[in-house]
Amino acid sequence: MSATTPVAVNPPLSLYLHVPWCVRKCPYCDFNSHAIRGDIPEKAYLAALLEDLEQDLGLVQGRAIQTIFIGGGTPSLMTGDFYFRLFEALRDKLAFATDAEITLEANPGTLEQGRFEAFRQAGINRLSIGIQSFNPEHLRVLGRIHDRDSAHRAVEAARTAGFDNFNLDLMHGLPGQTPDQALSDLREALSHEPPHLSWYQLTLEPNTEFFSRPPDLPDDDRLWDIYRAGAGLLQENGFEDYEVSAWCQPGRASRHNLNYWTFGDYLALGAGAHGKVSLADGSIRRYWKTRQPEAYLNRIGSRTAGAETIEPDERPLEFLMNALRLKAGVAESLFAERTGLPLESVRVQLDQLRKEGLLVSDRLQATALGQRYLNSLLERFL
Incomplete structure (x- = not known):
């Protein structure tokens, strides 16, 4: 392999921030998410995040943040005040691009109008709403805590709060799902005129309930019928599939995702978060944070659990x-x-x-x- 040289221009810099708590662990979920026991320790987690940031500031040396993605877990469980204080502190330590894209993952079962408005006032300008399905039976099988009506209300509340940049998450290939049911989910989502849709196939991941007790999923022929019908419907409605499972109206792709898919850099904050940074000596470093929320909160010193160099x-x-x-x-x-x-x-x-x-x-x-x-x-x- 040829020798490396330091990159002439640093890649765009993003920030991934993880909130690990959720109301209930879904049977298909392999993310670092933990069901709430009691109150979420917002104040302690904010302090831990800011201590975590202090340890990592030397990695970026004044580079501006272009995008932020707050994932989980269920980040919309946190209050608007938490995010207001978080972004106030982040802006004190990091430069933000004037047009920074700041996305928050939100679940319909955890939202009301006032919370959306508070998120927007805190500085969040894009939402990713985890609907997954509008079908009552599929929502039940997936372990979701919301129903069809609350999913629609959540999207309407987001628009009322001023969010015109949002993604709707939908899954296909669900247990027993037919092409007509998959199309019905898409049509209900399209009724809200979203600029972006994530439409991805359910897969059985290790260390999940579905992996240990697999549901009856559609066979390959039906999966292809579902995908072909859904892709046709999305294309008819002006959507482009700019990535395997990401669809958007022209010019509305997720900038955060594009940076990730083009080997950009991203800082990591929060329990279990992963990051990747290009350094001045030409090396590229991948690192990850302490995974368990309690251990992350109680860690003294660096919360980085491990790191490795991406060799040439x-x-x-x-x-x-x-x-x-x-x-x-x-x-x-x-x-x-x-x-x-x-x-x-x-x-x-x-x-x-x-x-x-x-x-x-x-x-x-x-x-x-x-x-x-x-x-x-x-x-x-x-």
């Missing part, structure tokens, strides 16, 4: 496994900018993939055939 021979795969998920791919020049490696270091593999019709000729972009065999394509860079 690992970077092509790390870069391409995300960039090639984007339907439009990326410019060839971005490879060197983000990895510190010359494009010639992977020229042999790229030329062969183009001969096989898996990549287009002038960009790092998979063809339709390449998208179909993306995992096999990426194995060339192992």
